[in-house]
Amino acid sequence: MAQLAHRRSSGIISLAFNQEQDCFACCLKTGLRIYNVEPLVELSNFTLEEVGEVLLCEMIERTNWLLYVNARRPCKLMAFNARENCLMAEVSFKAPIRAIKARKDKVAVVLNSTIQVLAIPNLNRVALMRIPTGCRPLCTIATDATAPQLLAAPAHRKGCVQIIDVSRVVRGAHSSSPAVMNCHQNDLVCLSLSPNGTRLATASERGTIIRVFDTGTKTPLHELRRGSDYADVFCINFNATGTLICCVSDKGTMHVWSARGAWTHLAAAKAFPDTRAQCGFVNDNTAIMICEDGSYHKFTFASEGNCHRTDFDMFLQVGDDNELLL
Structure with a gap:
């Protein structure tokens, strides 16, 4: 029950990896945060006054460009420069994004x-x-x-x-x-x-x-x-070369398969149920799960089927590190 209560109070609206899966955006009722995946470091923190309540965000690779949707203007796509902390452009649509x-x-x-x-x-x-x-x-x-x-x-x-x-x-x-x-x-x-x-x-x-x-x-x-x-499958992702696939569902387990040869099931890594999550790859034997309760899980796996959680953190509690800014 404590875990479920924490998930509801985290303030997280959505999470999304960038294209390389080496960063992720955390959309919050109180703003927006950008994190480095490995090591887990907060790269940018934008307040409610700067960007508002953010519903969705997509990073453009590992650049300063962020595309986001504000809760008060759900029909507008905002293009934001994270380094300059300024709005570059916006596009309006006839329906909510x-x-x-x-x-x-x-x-x-x-x-x-x-x-x-x-x-x-x-x-x-x-x-x-x-x-x-x-x-x-x-x-x-x-x-x-x-x-x-x-x-x-x-x-x-x-x-x-x-x-x-x-x-x-x-x-x-x-x-x-x-x-x-x-x-x-x-x-x-x-x-x-x-x-x-x-x-x-x-x-x-x-x-x-x-x-x-x-x-x-x-x-x-x-x-x-x-x-x-x-x-309910929340996320499916390939690695950079398309040779591995991971998925995570409301069962709280991330599965990893080889996507070639015998298509072997490589890992079943348990985190927490009852919370939406995203999964991705650090490399060919390390996978990440980020959850809307604010938890970060890193798992290593091998072709023999061994799988171990090698890191855990609550990313909302991780401070910023200016040395790793985009």
């Missing part, structure tokens, strides 16, 4: 029935994808600058995903017809593209299986068994 996903040169903004893709840094619209009205605000974009600029989101048919290349646009900033992939029989709750965009991992509302697809051939590659009980 439900999610944002960024790469170095693009940001996908999820609204109620569309995803609008903006170019960075001018924030002009370059692509548009239509999504089912009221579906979960799911979106994933390939982040490797040398790879096709693929964007994936729920399609209008239940359990299906639509994929477009947002670099291939036509006049009027409307993208060509997306490719549609049949992934699950139930509604989608989570999806993730590998950094180079060649693989797509998905989970449905059952949450028992993570399915992995080849985005080039649109064919299934493998099914990864998370568990037999239904679960």
